[in-house]
Amino acid sequence: MTAEKVEELIQHLIQIGVLKDRRLMKAFREVDLEQFIPSELQDPRLLYEDMPLPFYQKGTYFRTISAPHMICIMLEHLGLKSGDNLLILGAKSGYIASLATYMAQAGEIFIVEANEEIVNLTRANLEKTGFDKTVSVHHGSPIEGLPALAPWQRILVTGQLDEDTLKKLLDQLDPDGGLLFAPVGIEQQQEFLQVMRQEDEFFGKDLGSVIFGPLQVDVTYAEGQKIQIDLAKLLEEERQRVAGTVTNAEAAGRPIRAPVPIQQDRDRVDAAVLGRTSEFQAGTPGEEEEVPLDQIVTTAVQEACRGGGAVKLIRICEILDVPFDRVTAALHQCAEGKIRDAGPNPLQDQIFVVTQADASVLEDVRGDLERILATAKHLKYETDPGAKLDAIQDLDTTLEQLGDRKDTYGVRLKKIKAIFIRMAAHAKVTRELEEHWPDGAGADLLDRKVALAEEEGNLNDEFLALVKEDLKGITEMIAWAAGEPDAP
Numbered sequence: 084m085t086a087e088k089v090e091e092l093i094q095h096l097i098q099i100g101v102l103k104d105r106r107l108m109k110a111f112r113e114v115d116l117e118q119f120i121p122s123e124l125q126d127p128r129l130l131y132e133d134m135p136l137p138f139y140q141k142g143t144y145f146r147t148i149s150a151p152h153m154i155c156i157m158l159e160h161l162g163l164k165s166g167d168n169l170l171i172l173g174a175k176s177g178y179i180a181s182l183a184t185y186m187a188q189a190g191e192i193f194i195v196e197a198n199e200e201i202v203n204l205t206r207a208n209l210e211k212t213g214f215d216k217t218v219s220v221h222h223g224s225p226i227e228g229l230p231a232l233a234p235w236q237r238i239l240v241t242g243q244l245d246e247d248t249l250k251k252l253l254d255q256l257d258p259d260g261g262l263l264f265a266p267v268g269i270e271q272q273q274e275f276l277q278v279m280r281q282e283d284e285f286f287g288k289d290l291g292s293v294i295f296g297p298l299q300v301d302v303t304y305a306e307g308q309k310i311q312i313d314l315a316k317l318l319e320e321e322r323q324r325v326a327g328t329v330t331n332a333e334a335a336g337r338p339i340r341a342p343v344p345i346q347q348d349r350d351r352v353d354a355a356v357l358g359r360t361s362e363f364q365a366g367t368p369g370e371e372e373e374v375p376l377d378q379i380v381t382t383a384v385q386e387a388c389r390g391g392g393a394v395k396l397i398r399i400c401e402i403l404d405v406p407f408d409r410v411t412a413a414l415h416q417c418a419e420g421k422i423r424d425a426g427p428n429p430l431q432d433q434i435f436v437v438t439q440a441d442a443s444v445l446e447d448v449r450g451d452l453e454r455i456l457a458t459a460k461h462l463k464y465e466t467d468p469g470a471k472l473d474a475i476q477d478l479d480t481t482l483e484q485l486g487d488r489k490d491t492y493g494v495r496l497k498k499i500k501a502i503f504i505r506m507a508a509h510a511k512v513t514r515e516l517e518e519h520w521p522d523g524a525g526a527d528l529l530d531r532k533v534a535l536a537e538e539e540g541n542l543n544d545e546f547l548a549l550v551k552e553d554l555k556g557i558t559e560m561i562a563w564a565a566g567e568p569d570a571p
Contacts, residue, residue, distance in 0.1 A: 086112075088131040092151055095133060097365075101155040105365045105404050110185035111151070119148065119178040119208050138176040139201055146201065146299075148175050149241065158183055160264050160277055160290070161237045162356030165189045165386060165402075168497060170232075170255070172225035173241035173298050174198075177205040181214040183239075186363075188398055189386075191497045192218045193232065195225045197298075199305040219498050223319065226300045228255045231504055232497045240265030242298035243273050256280040260355055266295040278345055279352050287345040288352040310530050314512075321508040363402070374405045379413035387420060387437040392445065392560045396422070396433045423563055436563040444488060445561050451485040452494070452554040459550065462506075463543045468514035475507045493556045495549065502546045509539040 093111055096102035102111075116130060120138045129136060135147040149157070158179070163169065163186035171180050174196035183192055196202045202222045209215040221229060226248045228238070234257035244252075244265045256263055261280045266273035275290040302319070304312045382403055386394040399410050411433070414422055420437035455478060462474040482500060513535060 085131065092131045092133065096151060096155055099152060101152050101159070103365055104159055104186065104360060104363050106185045106363050106401060107155065107158055107182065108365065109401060110182040113185070114178065114181045115212065116148075116178065118212050119176040119181070121204070138178075139198075139204065141200075146175075146198075147296075148178050154179055154182065156275070156290075157239055157241070157264055158186060159360075160356065161186075161239060162262060162359045163187045163190075163237060164359050165398075167236040168192070169237045169239065170195070170229060170235045171239045171241065172228065172252075174201050174205040174220065175241050176201070177208045177212075177214065177218065177220070179239075179241065180218045181209070181212060184214055184217050185401070187237075188217075188401075190217075190236070191495055193229055193497065193501070194218065194220045195223055195227075195229060196220060197222075197224050197300055197302045199303060203305060219501060221501065222302070224300050224302055225298050226251065227323075228252045229501075230255050232500055234258065234261060236261055238263040238265075240298070241295075242266070243268070243270055243295045244298065245269070249276075249278070253278060253280065253285055258282050262352075262356070266293050270297055277352050277356070279355055285345045286348040286351045288349045289347070311534060314531055314534055318505070318508050318512055321511050322504055324508075365404075374403050374409075376409075376413040376416070379403060379405065379410055380417045380419070383410070383414055383417070383435050384419050384437055387435055393423075393425075393434045393436045393563060395425075396435055399435070425559075434563075436560075442561065442565070445557060448485065448488055448494060449554065449557045449561065451481055451488070452550055452557060454481050455485070455499075456547065456550045456554060459543065459547050463540075463547070468510070468517050471510045472514060475503075475510050478503060479507070493560065494553045499546070499549060499553075502542060502549065506539070506542050506546060509535060509542065513539070 089112055093102065093108055096111075097108075102108060116136075117125065120130075120136060124137050124140060131151075133151050135150045135153075137145045137147050139146040148154075161169070161183075163183065165188050167187040167190040169180075169183055169187050169190060169192045171183070171192065171194045174180075174194050177194065180192050180194055194205065196205060199222055202220055206215070206220050209218050209220070223229075225240070225242075226244070228251065229235075233255035235255055236257045238252055238256060238261075240252075240263070244267050246267060249263075249265060249267050252263060252265075256278075258280055263276075263278045265276055265278075267276045268274050271294070273293055273295060275293045277288040277290065279286045304315055306312060306315070379399065383394060383396075383399050386398060386402070396407065396410050396414070399405075400407050403410075411422065414420070414435050417435075420435055423434050423436050425432045425434045458474055458477050458481065462471060462478070465471050465474060482496075482503060485494070486496060486500075513532075516532060516535070
């Protein structure tokens with residue numbers, strides 16, 4: 084990464100008035116753009132210029148990462164805060180999602196992408212840069228969103244969307260101020276539209292005309308073998324049925340709400356967005372005032388409670404734009420919590436732990452995670468299709484209980500649910516194969532079963548690893564909050 088070019092880009096974006104958020108400035112400096120563009124498509128002369136850059140090519144077909152000024156417009160107009168869950172429709176190689184992690188640090192970010200080759204590329208980008216811990220990639224049609232994991236505090240659409248599709252996505256917004264940002268209109272020209280939801284009303288703000296390429300909505304597969312493609316489609320259909328069952332409003336006893344017209348209300352939308360992000364707006368150079376110690380303490384306590392009882396000190400530095408030593412000086416004097424070492428690197432690993440964390444809720448969350456872990460371990464070695472479905476039902480029940488509790492305790496609930504839905508789809512498809520096409524029905528079926536079993540095993544391993552990691556974090560949190568001297 085050329086630091087000089089990055090700084091030149093940041094100054095350009097500030098001067099044209101699209102970059103105001105300190106968190107996004109930091110993100111541009113720390114997220115390595117080169118890691119999100121294949122080497123064969125890189126032109127060093129164009130990196131960190133304010134222009135779209137290609138990250139995928141198939142013949143004469145290209146997909147690009149949006150120009151930096153457009154990325155600023157999209158991310159800043161979302162009004163992201165630390166605990167927000169963000170749904171991004173269209174992968175853009177994972178670069179935009181990685182930038183967004185600096186603004187929604189305690190939330191979960193999901194990408195929906197239709198092209199499996201781009202899905203695989205994006206997952207690889209996130210894994211090698213470390214952003215796969217907070218960003219997940221789903222292979223599916225972006226215009227469907229992810230209703231089974233709704234509500235979403237924020238939805239970002241990175242390609243052209245028509246008005247009918249927009250209405251489908253609006254219902255996935257959080258009723259308490261959820262916001263969608265999208266280029267809406269015909270392929271030749273769209274309007275950049277912010278839409279905010281308050282209960283069953285929607286308020287919009289039009290930012291002007293733009294031209295975006297259309298979202299890829301038809302799901303494609305990287306694997307060329309017909310048997311693999313057929314199996315992937317079968318699993319996706321079953322996944323959608325499972326997701327639909329989970330989120331069906333009529334089955335849940337709730338009335339199905341008809342689409343509500345969007346009321347244009349620029350002032351209401353502006354007030355909501357700016358009210359959430361004003362503390363992160365950069366001031367004029369040389370005019371910053373020193374942040375009071377009591378504000379540091381208040382922010383640290385709020386962020387720690389939002390994070391389940393603890394927060395990294397470096398996050399407080401980033402939120403308030405204050406030096407590390409000033410944060411430690413403020414928190415060493417705080418009676419509401421204490422600083423603990425959670426790793427070998429003080430700058431990265433020191434954590435502020437509040438003593439007012441709700442221990443009963445933490446214990447309930449730990450109990451749910453322990454039950455989920457035990458059931459998933461049993462499922463891993465279960466061979467009977469009917470027994471697998473019973474275990475899946477037990478997992479579903481416990482996940483619902485976990486979802487009814489506070490989801491701010493470091494549990495990646497949406498990611499856990501997303502893997503569970505895929506596991507449930509596999510279990511149902513496996514039973515179908517066993518019931519209707521027994522062993523000996525042909526090599527084609529045998530290949531399907533082998534492929535299904537291999538993917539099912541990988542999913543279960545991924546699920547177990549995720550739950551174990553979150554369970555470890557909750558256990559440490561309980562120990563810290565209790566002030567145990569030997570707590571990890």
